[in-house]
Amino acid sequence: MKLIQREIVYKGKIFDVAEDTIEIDKDKVTKWDLVLHNGATAIVPITEEGEVILVKQYRNASNREVLEIPAGKLEKGEDPLTCALRELEEETGYRATHIHKLCAMFSAIGFSDEKLHLFIATQLKKGQQHLDEDEYITIEKYPLHEARDMIFSGEIEDSKTIVGILSACYFLNK
Amino acid sequence: MKLIQREIVYKGKIFDVAEDTIEIDKDKVTKWDLVLHNGATAIVPITEEGEVILVKQYRNASNREVLEIPAGKLEKGEDPLTCALRELEEETGYRATHIHKLCAMFSAIGFSDEKLHLFIATQLKKGQQHLDEDEYITIEKYPLHEARDMIFSGEIEDSKTIVGILSACYFLNK
Numbered sequence: 001m002k003l004i005q006r007e008i009v010y011k012g013k014i015f016d017v018a019e020d021t022i023e024i025d026k027d028k029v030t031k032w033d034l035v036l037h038n039g040a041t042a043i044v045p046i047t048e049e050g051e052v053i054l055v056k057q058y059r060n061a062s063n064r065e066v067l068e069i070p071a072g073k074l075e076k077g078e079d080p081l082t083c084a085l086r087e088l089e090e091e092t093g094y095r096a097t098h099i100h101k102l103c104a105m106f107s108a109i110g111f112s113d114e115k116l117h118l119f120i121a122t123q124l125k126k127g128q129q130h131l132d133e134d135e136y137i138t139i140e141k142y143p144l145h146e147a148r149d150m151i152f153s154g155e156i157e158d159s160k161t162i163v164g165i166l167s168a169c170y171f172l173n174k
Numbered sequence: 175m176k177l178i179q180r181e182i183v184y185k186g187k188i189f190d191v192a193e194d195t196i197e198i199d200k201d202k203v204t205k206w207d208l209v210l211h212n213g214a215t216a217i218v219p220i221t222e223e224g225e226v227i228l229v230k231q232y233r234n235a236s237n238r239e240v241l242e243i244p245a246g247k248l249e250k251g252e253d254p255l256t257c258a259l260r261e262l263e264e265e266t267g268y269r270a271t272h273i274h275k276l277c278a279m280f281s282a283i284g285f286s287d288e289k290l291h292l293f294i295a296t297q298l299k300k301g302q303q304h305l306d307e308d309e310y311i312t313i314e315k316y317p318l319h320e321a322r323d324m325i326f327s328g329e330i331e332d333s334k335t336i337v338g339i340l341s342a343c344y345f346l347n348k
Contacts, residue, residue, distance in 0.1 A: 001232035001310065010184040010191055012207040014285055017184055017191060020234045030308055032234050033186040035209055037285065058175035060194045060206050061280055061287040068283070103325050105333040106235055108281040108288060109242070111188055111211065113235040116333075134204055136175065148344070151277050159279040159290075159333045166340035170322070 004029065008036075014073070015112075037114035041084040042071035044102070044120045044164040045094055046172070051141040052165060053092050053124075058136065067140065067156055069164045071116075080117035088121060091137055093129030096121030102167040107159060116160055120168050144174050178203065182210075188247070189286075211288035215258040216245035218276070218294045218338040219268055220346070225315040226339060227298075229265050232310065241314065241330055243338045245290075254291035262295060265311055267303030270295030276341040281333060290334055294342050318348050 002023050010017035016036045023029050045053040054067045072087035074080060081099065089095050102118040131137055142150070147165045150156040156165070168174075176197050184191035190210045197203050219227040228241045246261035248254060255273065263269050276292040305311055316324070321339045324330040330339070342348075 003234050003237050012191070013205075014207055015209075017186070022232075022234055024308060024310075031187075033188055034234055035189075035285070037282075040284070058196075059280075059283050060177050060196055060208055061283045061285075063177050066280075066283060071284075073284075103331070103336065104328065105331050105336055106233075106240075107333050108211075108286060109233050109235045109240060109332045110214070110245075110247075111209070111235075111288075112282060112286070114282060114285075115331075134198060136198075151341075154278065157277070157279050157289075158283050159281050159337060162277065162279055162337050163333060163340070166337070166344065167325075169344075170340065 033111065035112035035114070037112055038076060039074040039115045040071055041074060041080040041087065041117045041119065042069050042160045042164055043084040043088045044069050044118070044168045045088055045092060045096065045124055046120065046122045046144065046168065047124055047141065050144055052144050052147045052168065053094065054140050054142065054147070054161070055091050056138045056140055066158055067161065068158045069161045071160060081119065084117070084119045089127040090130045092139055093127055094124040095127035097123045097125060100171070102164065102171065105163060118160065118164050118167065120171055144169060144172070207285065209286035209288070211286055212250060213248040213289045214245055215248060215254040215261065215291045215293065216243050216334045216338055217258040217262045218243050218292070218342045219262055219266060219270065219298055220294065220296045220318065220342065221298055221315065224318055226318050226321045226342065227266050227268065228314050228316065228335070230312045230314055240332055241335065242332045243335045245334060255293065258291070258293045263301040264304045266313055267301055268298040269301035271297045271299060274345070276338065276345065279337060292334065292338050292341065294345055318343060318346070
């Protein structure tokens, strides 16, 4: 199977939608929609006390506030690590001195090309919180094992946050 | 913040796109796009030998074949567990006798309301593989710890598969 044509059918602020024409075999094609997204980064900030710093913000996807690790959309051509460090300081007011790449993932491979790069940050220093306009965020800290329990109790249900916390537990041998 | 209006701006086969109007405070509103999706389920099938069964299929999101746990879209009003058991047998030819809910997640909370329900299946029995038209799938099996390594080496990069494998490792104490 391969992609033989891509037509933009919707243009939005955060994403566009393409109608892809896929060749299944020599005699057969099909059409699949795809959300085109520039990609994103997210970072798991771990304090000296072994707590993970989460941000709580309103999401229209769930029409309520959601607990997440700090994250942000990539600018075109932007380096994922640079973006992760910027978002960490802007959203939480902490600066990371030790950073490690955890993994990368397609968030919703069935309908979007968004690729998200995940990092873990330790040995945090106090920096300067600076929220974008329309960004209303509160900060919450949880011991890492407690955050993991919140995944299985349903209190944490954002995919990048789940991957970040479970990866951090493995990485830090918790 | 709250949702005050939702207008469908694109209708597709798998998802629609809405332009939401969000009230930020009494004097201020903003517009956010959202991909409306019916939800999905995915299942981590573990063999008697401790291997995880993965399916490999072409995705236009990455324009190549991708390793994933078995998964499927929910029909309107469908029970996630029923859907997971059906997809497991249809895609892999295995039937599960022991099932456990792992967690649920918003795949891409920044731009979609898709909620995905994850299960783990053990004590598998041979059933009947039955692929949909346009579904071209091959099966691969990996020891669970090897599948986990493949997340951090970049060979596995589908979010639901990452969450499924890391959750299964925790659940099975691996």
